[in-house]
Amino acid sequence: MRYSPLLTDLYQLTMLAGYLEEGIADTPAVFDLFFRHNPFQGGYAVFAGLDPALSYLEGLRFAEDDLEYLQGLGLFRPAFIDFLRSFRFTGRITAMPEGTAVFANEPLLTIEAPLAQAQLVETALLNIINFQTLVATKGARIVHAAAGGTVLEFGLRRAQGPDGGVSEARAAYVGGVRSTSNVLAGKLFGIPVKGTHAHSWIMAFPDELTAFRKYAEVFPDNCVLLVDTYDTLQSGIPNALTVARELREQGHELVGVRIDSGDLAYLSRESRRAFDEAGFPDVKIVASNELDEYVIESMRSEGGRVDIYGVGTRLATCAGEGGGALGGVYKLVRIGDRPRLKVTSDIAKATLPDRKRLLRAVAPDGSFIQDVICLDAEEVLPGDTVYDPTNPLQYVTIPREARLVELRSTVMAEGVRTAPSPPLDDLADRTADQLARLPRGCLRFINPHRYKVSVSRRLNELRLQLMNEVQRGYRR
Incomplete structure (x- = not known):
């Protein structure tokens, strides 16, 4: 599916024009895409949307009718229109595979590119990743509630427009909902199509x-x-x-x-x-009508004998407490050779600066213990002390028996994918495996266990140093 380069907010284009005028459009920049709160007041999220995001970046081109429209707005100078005529994304993307269990404050995508390129793609990447991650998470929760029962997605008629209906079917599949009533999604993604009358x-x-x-x-x-x-x-x-x-x-x-x-x-x-x-x-009992994870769990607790759950509106619209939108953000963490962070009076909303890695501590039995965000060149080992990103005074120690695994890798270099798209079944299998390895309490719908996401010593020190520098600057 091709996305138009005009799938963006106007301020991205006005900033690009300003960067060009100021001579900094080609300055190397690093942005992180992340979210601050787990959706649905739950214990995790399921990362999704990477493949369509990479397709968007690879196909990013301004057609002549796009340029004519922008020129007709009366905002931009001819030199900027000419700049857009040859615009391509040539950057590097670091991400984990789709279907990975992820948590608040973790960098899902890191975008390294000339400032103008990295800036323009913000809105579209947030649009794609926010929605598909939210749907994949909702789908995974519903599949968990079904406890081995089959879940059928048929939310097209209630989805957020035609593209929303197609994207939702794909993302739900990543979450584990492996069939759909959406015939177009079946054709585009090879999803089995099901339905009655x-x-x-x-x-x-x-x-x-x-x-x-x-x-x-x-x-x-x-x-x-x-x-x-x-x-x-x-x-x-x-x-x-x-x-x-x-x-x-x-x-x-x-x-x-x-x-x-x-x-x-x-x-x-x-x-x-x-x-x-x-x-x-052998006759299957299919149930539908405003189902979600809470209704399904209640039906099962009351002795319901449903084999197949048809889930539509509440999956397609991601309804429920803490649903509706993921709330992902896109923040500059480095420009040129200078780390950057956004500072607020609330340290929980202060960003994590500079290039980073995301590590997962895995127990000898394969279960997940905690995640650690560290600086790109920093060595982190079992036994190290790591800090709560929302409260640096709180810290824990990585268990010495843990194995630290890199969660992310380079998925795009110089604007080109580093590997072909994996089959959707592989992504759904990954989701199932990831959730099986989480602490059981993370899967609860009410008062879930809080999975620990920590920052390393050097990253914690860099953030505090930069915060102090900024505060000294505006107090003068």
Whole structure:
């Protein structure tokens, strides 16, 4: 999918024009993209959106009609329009693979490029990474709640526009939702497409049984019947059983039934009992209707017998406490040979300066212990003291038995990917593996365990030094 270079905020272009006028457009710059709070008040996030972000950077070109539009705004001088005509991204990107479990304050992407290039791409990168990471996280939470049940994504009609619906299906897959009702997403990304029929199919025929029979005639080997148009237990299930028997006599089997309203835990239990007693234990029970991780967990705790969860609106819109937006930010951490940081009265919002690495301490059994952010050339070892980035007076020691693993690598050099795109299945597998290795408390939906993310000694000292320098400067 090609993204327009005009997918940006106007101030990115006005800053670029200013950098050009001031002669600093080619100054080397380093930016970090990160978020300050885990989404959904949860214990983790799932990184997603890297592949489309790299595609955006590789294809970044201003067409003549783009330049004509910008020229028509009356804001920019001809020299700036000419500058954009040959604009290309030639920088370096450092990131972890999609599907990695990540946490607040960790640099997801580091962008190293001439200042003008690194500045222009801010808005689009935030747009791509924020949304897809948020959706992948929501998808992972829903899959965890399903506890081995299948989750089907069908949020297209409630998604944030056509591109949002396509991006959401991809990101949900990274989170572990491995099928979609979105046919375009199926074509673009190779995602298996699934679906049943709507209530309108039932109402288009004289009665429910006729509607079921007609659907079974058209799709005898892929027949899932929506049973709640009139009355799930008094009409829908008995009629579905009739069709199940007729299909079996013809050498086919009913695949499943879908319940889209009512007390889903109770109705799924009764539906399961009815099909089991009638000799159809393999018929799947599909549930839908405003499902999310909390509803699914509640249904299971009440003894629901759902095999497949159809999740739409609340996945596509990332609804829920602490959802809606990831809140990722993009901050300058070095320009030329000078480290930079943003300083506020709240140290929790002060950024981490300079080029950095992201390490993960892994226990001998493969489980994750904590993460450490350090300076690029700094050596960090098990047994070292590391500091809380929001409160430098708090510190912990990296366990001596831990193994420190680099989470990030160079994924783009001189504007070109360093490796081909991995299959989506690999990314979803990575997500499952990562979450299995987190402390169990991180997966709780209520009051999750706070996974430790620390900063190294030298990074902590550099940040405090730069903060003191800035404060001395404005107190003079």
